Amino acid sequence: xxxxxxxxxxxxxxxxxxxTQALEGLSFSLAAGEFVGLLGPNGAGKTTTIKMLTGLMxxxxxxxRYYGRDFARFPVEAKRSIGVVHQRSNLDRDLTARENLxxxxxxxxxxxxxxxxxxxxxLHFAGLEAHGNRAVKTFSGGMARRLVIVRALLHEPRxxxxxxxxxxxxxxxxxxxxxxxxxxxxxxxxAILLTTHYIEEAxxxxxxxxxxxxxxxxxxxxxxxxxxxxxHFVLEVQREDGLEETFFESRHDAVAKLEGCAGACxxxxxxxxxxxxxxxxxxxxx
Amino acid sequence: xxxxxxxxxxxxxxxKVFSKRARKxxxxxxxxxxxxxxxxxxxxxxxxxxxxxxxxxxLIPGLIAMSSLNQSYGIAQEINISRFYFxxxxxxxxxxxxxxxxxxxxxxxxxxxxxLSAALILLIALPFGAPFAPSPxxxxxxLLHTFIFASLGVALAMLVQDHAGQSAITNFVxxxxxxxxxxxxxxxxxxxxxxxVVSALPLSHSVRLIRDSFLGRPTDLWHLxxxxxxxxxxxxxxxxxxxRVES
Numbered sequence: 287x288x289x290x291x292x293x294x295x296x297x298x299x300x301x302x303x304x305x306t307q308a309l310e311g312l313s314f315s316l317a318a319g320e321f322v323g324l325l326g327p328n329g330a331g332k333t334t335t336i337k338m339l340t341g342l343m344x345x346x347x348x349x350x351r352y353y354g355r356d357f358a359r360f361p362v363e364a365k366r367s368i369g370v371v372h373q374r375s376n377l378d379r380d381l382t383a384r385e386n387l388x389x390x391x392x393x394x395x396x397x398x399x400x401x402x403x404x405x406x407x408x409l410h411f412a413g414l415e416a417h418g419n420r421a422v423k424t425f426s427g428g429m430a431r432r433l434v435i436v437r438a439l440l441h442e443p444r445x446x447x448x449x450x451x452x453x454x455x456x457x458x459x460x461x462x463x464x465x466x467x468x469x470x471x472x473x474x475x476x477a478i479l480l481t482t483h484y485i486e487e488a489x490x491x492x493x494x495x496x497x498x499x500x501x502x503x504x505x506x507x508x509x510x511x512x513x514x515x516x517x518h519f520v521l522e523v524q525r526e527d528g529l530e531e532t533f534f535e536s537r538h539d540a541v542a543k544l545e546g547c548a549g550a551c552x553x554x555x556x557x558x559x560x561x562x563x564x565x566x567x568x569x570x571x572x
Numbered sequence: 573x574x575x576x577x578x579x580x581x582x583x584x585x586x587x588k589v590f591s592k593r594a595r596k597x598x599x600x601x602x603x604x605x606x607x608x609x610x611x612x613x614x615x616x617x618x619x620x621x622x623x624x625x626x627x628x629x630x631l632i633p634g635l636i637a638m639s640s641l642n643q644s645y646g647i648a649q650e651i652n653i654s655r656f657y658f659x660x661x662x663x664x665x666x667x668x669x670x671x672x673x674x675x676x677x678x679x680x681x682x683x684x685x686x687x688l689s690a691a692l693i694l695l696i697a698l699p700f701g702a703p704f705a706p707s708p709x710x711x712x713x714x715l716l717h718t719f720i721f722a723s724l725g726v727a728l729a730m731l732v733q734d735h736a737g738q739s740a741i742t743n744f745v746x747x748x749x750x751x752x753x754x755x756x757x758x759x760x761x762x763x764x765x766x767x768x769v770v771s772a773l774p775l776s777h778s779v780r781l782i783r784d785s786f787l788g789r790p791t792d793l794w795h796l797x798x799x800x801x802x803x804x805x806x807x808x809x810x811x812x813x814x815x816r817v818e819s
Contacts (some may be wrong), residue, residue, distance in 0.1 A: 337819070340666050341665065341666060342665055342666060342818060342819040343817060343818045343819070344663060362574050362668045362669070363668070365667065365668035366668045368666075370666050372659070374659050375659070376658065376659035376663055377658075377659065377660075378585065378589070378660050378663075379589055379658060380593075389584055389585050390667075392580050392581040392584050393577055393578070393663070393664065393667035393669055394577065394667060394668060395577045408790065416591075529631055
């Protein structure tokens with residue numbers, strides 16, 4: 287987190303739609319090879335942030351710098367160093383996997399010989415070697431997601447944006463994608479900014495998380511540090527009007543409290559989700 | 573180079589998709605000109621003359637203008653689908669290419685579609701006994717004509733917010749322009765005020781050049797600079813809208 291120079295700096299980024307302030311004063315930076323999660327309830331401004339960082343939307347205010355260079359002034363240079371997986375699939379359904387990858391390679395100026403090699407490698411990396419010549423419309427959700435991810439990596443970006451990469455997928459397929467994403471971060475040293483609804487996913491994958499609520503950054507730290515802030519253990523008591531949660535520093539304190547508890551009571555370890563709910567104050571829907 | 577990558581990328585995508593539907597698309601695009609040709613040129617127009625030539629000879633260059641307009645401008649609908657439904661257009665927007673490359677790629681594709689349909693009509697119409705005198709002016713007029721309407725198609729696809737907006741423009745602007753712009757009858761027959769309105773539209777100039785050069789008769793060459801101005805303006809608009817578009 288420290289030491290490496292930032293590959294991306296975001297300063298007071300803001301966006302409003304009409305009278306709705308979608309994002310305000312968002313500042314953070316991303317170091318080379320870092321894996322950061324961007325969390326927040328629906329409508330918190332995650333996708334808006336990713337769209338502005340990737341040039342699909344103009345910022346309403348603030349600055350974005352890649353390698354110290356202003357994104358608004360040097361968009362083409364910046365776009366060479368970033369890869370994007372958007373929440374909605376933007377594969378060409380009529381084209382084959384190989385043709386989708388070829389299109390990406392051409393748009394990124396990768397020459398024909400190199401193109402062939404990288405496409406073979408990408409299909410292999412995604413476990414799609416056998417399906418390169420199939421039209422994408424025949425792909426399952428998991429296959430299409432893997433293809434979108436390796437497509438975003440084809441031009442060897444130093445920074446990868448993943449906007450809800452696992453949403454709507456089976457647990458088995460999500461695990462498979464996690465492996466793929468971890469491999470990208472570790473073997474290719476690609477910095478990753480991941481947005482997700484699944485807090486557990488961010489907790490497992492990210493070295494640092496940023497939590498957005500209603501367009502504002504409300505926390506930025508490692509999952510462990512954030513959990514320390516709320517307390518390590520939780521006593522859950524099921525009351526008639528809902529679940530009551532009390533946080534404790536040690537298991538001993540929590541268990542001591544549990545002894546006098548009547549009804550459905552349970553002591554468990556605190557999770558990032560507890561932090562998230564405490565900070566954002568509402569449940570999120572997947 | 574980012575400009576060349578953009579043009580090549582867009583053309584690769586559009587031509588790949590086109591090639592997968594080429595047969596269907598070509599057949600479909602030749603139905604309506606063929607019907608016009610049979611109904612008006614051959615059926616209704618036999619024995620009729622317009623501007624001193626048999627109506628069929630008058631109509632064929634008009635149909636070439638109409639069909640190539642529809643095809644060039646018709647890329648708006650494809651771009652729309654790729655913007656709003658499949659988000660394929662995002663792939664162009666996040667790529668390290670300039671908006672100029674994207675616009676040029678789409679416009680070249682639109683011109684290709686328009687020129688293909690023009691060739692198709694020539695192929696269909698020649699057996700009907702049309703007099704055809706190919707000339708550099710005919711080619712130049714057709715290139716400008718398809719360039720203008722492909723550029724307008726790109727601009728429109730960026731400006732509208734949904735499908736309904738698109739078909740509204742088609743119904744209120746494009747279709748009246750085709751019917752009143754000199755495709756089916758001589759502009760001389762229009763009352764003066766309406767004629768003035770119609771001559772502010774690019775089609776009335778391009779159809780004039782296309783027809784005169786098709787028939788090998790003398791024409792007013794000032795239509796050429798007018799079309800060049802339309803071409804510059806519509807391409808400028810397309811470039812502006814693509815540079816500003818958000819997704």
